[in-house]
Amino acid sequence: MTTVTIHPKIEAITDRIRARSETSRAAYLGRIAAAREAGVRRAHLACGNLAHGFAACGGEDKAALKGDVVPNLGIITAYNDMLSAHQPYEGYPEIIRAAAREAGGVAQVAGGVPAMCDGVTQGQAGMELSLFSRDVIAMATGIGLSHAMFDAAVYLGICDKIVPGLLIAALTFGHLPAVFVPAGPMTSGMPNDEKAKIRQLYAEGKIGRDALLEAESASYHGPGTCTFYGTANTNQMLMEIMGLHLPGASFVNPNTPLRDALTRAAAKRALAITALGNEYTPIGEIIDERAVVNGVVGLNATGGSTNHTLHLVAMARAAGIVLTWDDFSEISDVVPLLARVYPNGLADVNHFHAAGGMAFLIRELLGAGLLHEDVTTVWGTGLSGYTAEPRIEADGTLAWREGPVASLDEKVLAPVGKAFQPTGGLKVLKGNVGRAVIKISAVKPDRHVIEAPAKVFHSQDALQAAFKRGELDGDFVAVIRFQGPRANGMPELHKLTPTLGVLQDRGHRVALVTDGRMSGASGKVPAAIHVSPEAASGGPIGRVRDGDLIRLDCVAGTLEVLVPAEEFDARPLAEQDLAANGFGTGRELFAMFRGNAASAELGAGVL
Numbered sequence: 001m002t003t004v005t006i007h008p009k010i011e012a013i014t015d016r017i018r019a020r021s022e023t024s025r026a027a028y029l030g031r032i033a034a035a036r037e038a039g040v041r042r043a044h045l046a047c048g049n050l051a052h053g054f055a056a057c058g059g060e061d062k063a064a065l066k067g068d069v070v071p072n073l074g075i076i077t078a079y080n081d082m083l084s085a086h087q088p089y090e091g092y093p094e095i096i097r098a099a100a101r102e103a104g105g106v107a108q109v110a111g112g113v114p115a116m117c118d119g120v121t122q123g124q125a126g127m128e129l130s131l132f133s134r135d136v137i138a139m140a141t142g143i144g145l146s147h148a149m150f151d152a153a154v155y156l157g158i159c160d161k162i163v164p165g166l167l168i169a170a171l172t173f174g175h176l177p178a179v180f181v182p183a184g185p186m187t188s189g190m191p192n193d194e195k196a197k198i199r200q201l202y203a204e205g206k207i208g209r210d211a212l213l214e215a216e217s218a219s220y221h222g223p224g225t226c227t228f229y230g231t232a233n234t235n236q237m238l239m240e241i242m243g244l245h246l247p248g249a250s251f252v253n254p255n256t257p258l259r260d261a262l263t264r265a266a267a268k269r270a271l272a273i274t275a276l277g278n279e280y281t282p283i284g285e286i287i288d289e290r291a292v293v294n295g296v297v298g299l300n301a302t303g304g305s306t307n308h309t310l311h312l313v314a315m316a317r318a319a320g321i322v323l324t325w326d327d328f329s330e331i332s333d334v335v336p337l338l339a340r341v342y343p344n345g346l347a348d349v350n351h352f353h354a355a356g357g358m359a360f361l362i363r364e365l366l367g368a369g370l371l372h373e374d375v376t377t378v379w380g381t382g383l384s385g386y387t388a389e390p391r392i393e394a395d396g397t398l399a400w401r402e403g404p405v406a407s408l409d410e411k412v413l414a415p416v417g418k419a420f421q422p423t424g425g426l427k428v429l430k431g432n433v434g435r436a437v438i439k440i441s442a443v444k445p446d447r448h449v450i451e452a453p454a455k456v457f458h459s460q461d462a463l464q465a466a467f468k469r470g471e472l473d474g475d476f477v478a479v480i481r482f483q484g485p486r487a488n489g490m491p492e493l494h495k496l497t498p499t500l501g502v503l504q505d506r507g508h509r510v511a512l513v514t515d516g517r518m519s520g521a522s523g524k525v526p527a528a529i530h531v532s533p534e535a536a537s538g539g540p541i542g543r544v545r546d547g548d549l550i551r552l553d554c555v556a557g558t559l560e561v562l563v564p565a566e567e568f569d570a571r572p573l574a575e576q577d578l579a580a581n582g583f584g585t586g587r588e589l590f591a592m593f594r595g596n597a598a599s600a601e602l603g604a605g606v607l
Contacts, residue, residue: 017289021322064105072107073100074154075156076156077092084117084226086158088223092263118231119220122492127489128489130489133161135165142172151177154181155180158235158236159225160231164315167180176282178244178378180245181245185224185226186254195218196343200502228349229303234302242298243291250353279380292312301339301370309426309530310530313325324601326428338416343523355412356404361413366384436528449552450550453475463499472499480514481531484534484537487578489590490517496518511528513544514531543569543572
């Protein structure tokens with residue numbers, strides 16, 4: 001396609017990130033260059049080490065590894081069969097091993113990583129481990145790759161913290177080529193907007209648990225990712241737009257011929273780009289400032305998950321790149337919203353894919369100069385190679401053809417000239433409460449400014465109890481604090497969504513301010529989240545009192561308690577007994593994480 005000059009604002013932000021990251025990026029590239037120079041082949045292992053490394057291999061693979069003349073592909077898998085998105089990975093290792101042999105290589109499962117489901121733990125104590133699982137996944141991946149047996153790796157992961165954790169680890173082993181291999185979304189079930197209505201009816205006590213469970217089961221009904229555009233599906237968009245998937249791989253349904261063909265092709269491609277061949281492509285050189293900016297552009301253009309204001313920061317830092325919330329906000333100002341996928345619309349990711357999907361999205365953004373085309377990708381092309389779509393030909397072979405040049409459903413996926421809104425809707429709010437992130441792509445314009453008295457709670461359960469007692473009648477801003485990474489691991493607070501949605505539908509002007517998280521599943525209620533510093537670290541959110549007038553202004557980008565500065569600054573900080581967060585459901589094991597977690601603005605992790 002014709003090369004288009006990059007948008008001056010995108011170029012300026014990229015240059016700013018590059019300059020800001022100059023020292024840390026140079027140090028990172030120096031480390032991976034040294035690792036590459038030291039060699040990644042098994043010849044460096046002592047005979048006893050190597051014998052352990054291939055002891056369980058079949059004869060053909062063992063002979064190949066003894067000779068050290070073929071590339072060995074490490075498989076890092078997040079398979080478990082409780083998690084619908086990851087259940088399809090059960091058979092992937094055998095597919096990958098067979099493809100590796102066809103390509104003249106070997107593949108071994110290097111290690112497994114945990115994969116927890118936020119859908120199962122939502123509103124439960126286990127959710128307090130969710131965010132920290134990202135760092136555990138990164139460390140577990142590091143253990144799997146520490147055996148020095150591998151020339152490249154493929155990463156099998158989909159969901160919320162799993163892909164970010166895998167990518168942080170892959171970048172730590174940045175001298176190794178890496179291909180990310182998705183499993184795809186489940187087929188469409190009950191429409192997401194119908195499910196949301198049923199949740200609100202349950203919150204109001206108008207239907208029982210049986211009806212709610214029936215609706216949930218009709219929505220989440222089979223193998224694959226949930227079909228709304230939350231963090232899991234945002235992960236897949238990011239891996240493709242950042243050049244780590246094969247083109248068009250993100251949203252092909254599980255257990256289909258095309259899905260399996262793409263998995264075989266990913267294995268072969270990973271082997272083709274090792275240092276043993278002529279196309280050596282280490283992941284540490286793929287993920288540079290341009291790739292990171294492309295990811296943020298994609299996040300805004302699709303109305304993706306706010307969790308990535310944490311994860312992209314952490315992933316970028318693993319490559320020596322310093323990304324800030326201000327970068328997100330400024331990119332959002334110039335990137336139009338091109339997708340309407342629930343909760344930003346009625347469609348699901350299958351509808352998005354059918355409307356033209358990633359190929360059309362990337363074509364449009366490249367054509368508008370909003371993406372860097374001149375990047376390195378696992379496919380061996382610039383980003384324009386990702387305007388193609390995979391197909392199974394009549395003879396059964398896998399091939400790529402150019403994707404659609406026009407949207408097949410402009411209600412779901414719009415061209416730049418007919419964008420749903422001129423900006424991505426992701427903004428940073430600043431004020432005397434701290435700094436926060438808000439996503440307004442699903443919030444009606446008349447809710448972009450909320451000024452109302454505060455009602456302060458220290459848990460989502462406390463707010464729900466107040467709702468059931470009938471105490472939340474009228475306009476208010478719910479302030480939910482002591483929900484940050486140091487307080488309790490920063491769980492998502494989606495139990496609030498139906499309750500606040502009910503109150504908004506009753507005509508009340510409501511909003512949420514919290515140092516906790518809401519993900520890509522958050523919807524129509526304005527929510528200023530990730531407030532930093534958090535209450536447990538002495539942040540000013542701890543000074544807010546019931547009845548304080550709060551102004552949340554998405555237009556001006558401000559979050560203010562309308563109290564005189566002298567009075568507000570003189571108030572003592574609220575205190576909360578957090579002892580109960582330290583025990584049960586494995587939380588005892590994560591005291592080190594809570595005690596050492598960075599702020600949300602720095603990624604909310606410990607690595």
